[in-house]
Amino acid sequence: MIKVSAKTKRYLVPIISVIAGFLIGAIIMLIWSYNPITAYSSMFASALGNMNGLGETIREATPLIFTAVGFAIASKAGFFNIGLPGQAQAGWLTSVWIVLANPTLPKYILLPLAILAGALAGAIVAGIAGFLRAYFGTNEVITTIMLNYIVLYLCQYLMQQVMPESLRNGADTTKDIPANGSLHLDWLSHLFGDSRINAGIFLGVGAILIYWFLMKKTTVGFEIKAVGLNPFASRYAGISAKKNIILSMLLSGGFAGIGGVVQGLGTYQNYFTQTSSINIGWDGLSVALLGNSTAIGILIASLLFSILKIGGLGMQTVAGVPYEIVSIVIAAIIFFIAIKYVFDLLFAVKKTASYKHPLKKGTEIGPNNGVDGPNIKLQKEGPVL
Amino acid sequence: MNLTSLLALIVSSTLVYSAPLILASLGGVYSENSGVVNIGLEGIMTVGAFTSIIFNLTFAQDFGAATPWLGALVGAIFGLIFSLLHAFATINLHADHIISGTVLNLLAPPLGVFLIKAIYEKGQTPNITANFGYTNIPGLADIPVIGKIFFTNTSAPAWLAIIITVLLWWILYKTRIGLRLRSTGENPQAADTLGVNVYKMRYIGVLTSGFMAGLGGAVFAQSISGNFSISTIVGQGFMALAAVIFGKWNPIGAMLSSLFFGFAQSLSIIGNQLPGFEKIPTVYMQIAPYVITIVVLVVFLGKSVAPAAAGVNYIKSK
Structure with a gap:
């Protein structure tokens, strides 16, 4: 288990899902003896490598x-x-x-x-x-x-x-x-x-x-x-x-x-x-x-999927890989997003702030301090919930 | 056209279009009764459709008339394998059932077309030669009038589906395993307390739905579409899902609603051969099943008819 801060984890989940989705696509291509490196490089080249491709990618994202x-x-x-x-x-x-x-x-x-x-x-x-x-x-x-x-x-x-x-x-x-x-x-x-x-x-x-x-x-x-x-x-x-x-x-x-x-x-x-x-x-x-469902997340994700979809056309012509691999990669990415429980197993959220009670452990809280509650003993110090 | 042959035409085309829906909706009934919502029926049907078509095209000359039946079995088995993804994601990994089901729907069509392209080098398979066609049920077809309407030139898979319905109804409501399955869909905590293995029951539910929806997809492909392309399964799975709800999560109910949806679908195909129907625009027939589903949901069903824990992940405490 890897310890990360809550904020890092929020970014890690989509990033790892995307990478894992691309890997699934690469594995499927390998099984059917297509070259995934040629495929992916031709994908990015045709989606981002020239002005027309870039324009179409933005158009697709809209x-x-x-x-x-x-x-x-x-x-x-x-x-x-x-x-x-x-x-x-x-x-x-x-x-x-x-x-x-x-x-x-x-x-x-x-x-x-x-x-x-x-x-x-x-x-x-x-x-x-x-x-x-x-x-x-x-x-x-x-x-x-x-x-x-x-x-x-x-x-x-x-x-x-x-x-x-x-x-x-x-x-x-x-x-x-x-x-x-x-x-x-x-x-x-x-x-x-x-x-x-x-x-x-x-x-x-x-x-x-x-x-x-x-x-x-x-x-x-x-x-x-x-x-x-x-x-x-x-x-x-x-x-x-x-x-x-x-x-x-x-x-x-x-x-x-x-x-x-x-x-x-x-x-x-x-x-x-x-x-x-x-x-x-x-x-x-x-x-x-x-x-x-965040504003910036939607913007980035829409551009990413458009790169896949527009680049996929180039990949089909240049590398000869069927276009459908793009949709498979997208589905795989969403699958990894769906099983975020796995990420909970992989990454623990670091405890940043720790709550310390002003009283020492075992100190009794007097009737006045406890307002009208019972006398309780502090058992342990814990994280802020 | 006399009345008998008119009825025979309506019945046989209804049965042909109902068979895939009945099979898939039975799967949906099992999955939802075990507590897992499965909107991935559509995707599973797609897997059943393309695997059965590939099998059919490859082995038609070896198995002859038995090919579509074996193809259906192959489709069902691959449907089951595909549904493992949904089962694992929802049961073990606590994924949202709707999102996981959507993944199946997103994944199956491109996967199918990718494989078709890799094997046949085009986006659509050739047409199969050995399809289910029309069967006369021996013995029953000789009954006067009724035999002609129901058992002559009819769809054998549909009659099989009706028999399976009764069987699955009996299992769900009259056997121990059925009771346990339903208990995990109603109250998994209580079931677990009483020693029922909730995860196992839910696996049984989801895998049954995979098997049945795969079978349904295979039957659709080998009796209606005759080949596989991206547009082979469009909405069949969702209609089966509607049949589950329309049928109040009961196998018999799901079968009856599937028959009704099959009837509505076939009307939009054979409507112009029927007197009185040729003037109605086909759009009404096409949208009827969907509109009726919504109306039924609104008018006849309250909020609490679905298995209480359907769609709720059960996380066993340690």
Whole structure:
């Protein structure tokens, strides 16, 4: 057992998990006679080695920041929002639709409108689960999973059957959005080797700051955390559990929705039929778990997973290793995060401050000192609990 | 189309789509009754699906008609092995059940596609030649009308699943091991006090769920999809999980809800062949199982129907 301070341990858990995840990936590659060193070096080279790769990595991280913040807010309130894919998808379709339907509106109205509408769509989807949890005690894990599929099929239906044909290219793709509804920035894209990086990243950094501020500096964040830590105690303190359950799910879904918006108005510039729950939802969940739901943790974890995902494409072409190894590494990392009990066995937290009672061991506390308690003898000195 | 053949069509397609759900949901029932929430059913089904397909493609010429059955067994065994990960993480290492289950779901599809790519050098397997197909149950198929509707051109795995349901119900509610299993899901401390090995019971629960979900995935792959790709198992496991809850954590209930979900799923496939259904947009059929699950959860179930200690780690004191 290794003794470390509590703070060091907080950093060690994710770092060791990441290293262990990469090792698992390397072992699998070795078993199937791929060279892990070539694979990983080509991964990092293609994700970070040139401006285009760097731009794509940042672009990939953008929606993950939003979905991860969404997951984190819900988990602070004690909920496992596994419905991120559905919420993001709702945001994606809504924002693209709004932009396509109002191509003549000026950019300063259209863009904020589309983003807010996307956030609202995600918030509504998550809000259903929050409402059912607050008023009926329905398990949010099940409802959000079910909502993922409901949204998946509804989006397919809405796009293929309800959306006017003039907004679509055939059955499976919408038309590309006009420039005044797009997050695309020419100078930014050129700066990063004509990659698909877009203004979403500024929104993403903003989201991280808002999340940090919300959780650390506002009553809303305090109440959400209190409900998550102890719903009964917060009820005695006059905090409405129902209100905070719904509020946290609305916020969570809102952020996830903007994650979808960034995909639609930034990355793809359109919406196309999805056959399974969209990736940014699951990846956002992984990012939040790795980042331990802290603002800075989410930022770093989203960049790390984007390096894996963008670098994985390069790894596939350069080293010939199937892209799926990336997802295996991510899953392995989350597995190691999940079994943090092992880290408790490996690392003991150093006792920094020690509590010393002013009285000597065995000294009797007189009736006055003990107020109206019984006469007790101090048995031992111990750490501050 | 006359009434008998119409009913026969509905029944047989319902059974085909229900079989994987019944098998996987039975696994879920065992896992949750032992106190371990298993949202990794989806991932385990994926493992069952791709291992059975690989087996089927490799050995079809050696085993002939027995291949899909052996493939199902292989899928089940690999499902069991895969679920060891969840069992070890949750029971021994006190991992959060939802996160650990999510890891299974995150891990299985890329693992499957990685292996498929490593073996077949493309992201999707060829189609299998030996699949479950449709069977006439000997003897029962000769009964007039009923035989035609239920036992002719029907899904053999589905009937097997129904028989397994009864067996597993009997084990869970009528035997000593079943009682012990349920006791660890309701109150592990009390069970431990009475000498029940909680960890062992929970292992039995989770590994049963691995075996059954693997079997379900294998049946799905070899009777419905016919090959393996990233989109072979999409939502089957989650639907099985819903069936567990809809069925109130009881094997018979899980089977009945799986049959219902299978019926709803098959309606979205065969709906346009049925009179009166062709006008309803398929989206309603597609979302029906999920909407109904939510409604049932809200309307019919209180908070305390699940095994009391499901999802709660039991840490034996030293």
